Amino acid sequence: MDLYGYFRSSASYRVRIGLNLKGLAYKYHPVNLLKGEQLGKHYRELNPQGLVPTLEDGDIHLTQSVAILEWLDEAYPESPLLPENPDDRAHIRALSYSITCDIQPIQNLRVLQFLQAEYGISDEQKVQWLLHWVDLGFSALEQQLQPTPFAAGNRPGLFECCLLPQIYNAERFGMDMDNYPKIQQIANVCSELPAFTKARPEHQADSTL
Incomplete structure (x- = not known):
């Protein structure tokens, strides 16, 4: 699992917490927002919005932090992030x-x-x-x-x-x-x-x- 993010990005921070709560290992790839790396061609191929974070799990490419967190809850249901009811x-x-x-x-x-x-x-x-x-x-x-x-x-x-x-x-x-x-x-x-x-x-x- 690969996470592309920026250390001070709130959205990236959310996903890091969620991955940690679920005990999921991931490789972190920094994307420097202040240097505009999120707008470069390579990163735009991963995330056309030019935003962080992006999560890769095999062939799956996910964007938008809350969508990623809810997907994690469905794909890896142990240690759920949402209640049952x-x-x-x-x-x-x-x-x-x-x-x-x-x-x-x-x-x-x-x-x-x-x-x-x-x-x-x-x-x-x-x-x-x-x-x-x-x-x-x-x-x-x-x-x-x-x-x-x-x-x-x-x-x-x-x-x-x-x-x-x-x-x-x-x-x-x-x-x-x-x-x-x-x-x-x-x-x-x-x-x-x-x-x-x-x-x-x-x-x-x-x-x-």
Whole structure:
């Protein structure tokens, strides 16, 4: 199994956590987003969108992080990332999608680069933009979480794969996580688990490149 990603990419980080939770071995191939390697001919042949991550498993080429995570759950059902009950699955998907569809897309690298290039926003305005949308999303999530170790009960899964990278990104830009105690409680528990610590950006080979 081969994973193409970037160490600070939230989407790549999600998939690393999911692979680790399932105990699946993979070879990591760095794609430097700041150098534009995702737009090169070779990588575009793997992923026409020019985005990370891309996962290869034999002849299968998969893109889009949540689609990859859900495929992993179906192809490798041990250590499931989603609950058995369909109502619970829908709830976890909704929580996860609120991050991956509503918070993260409007603050990823290409959006921020466009805002700076086309509208001349400053670095300070960029941070204000990012924290505004994260706060809206986290405030809503805080109201939907129950006082259990993880969103689905006693085991981390899809939601935690999405949450921890978003927290990492928010904290990079100075977000005060004390405003979201339920989210922070989940993050604190996850931070003690090897599947999450191994997936952290600073532990990836390209973090020093």
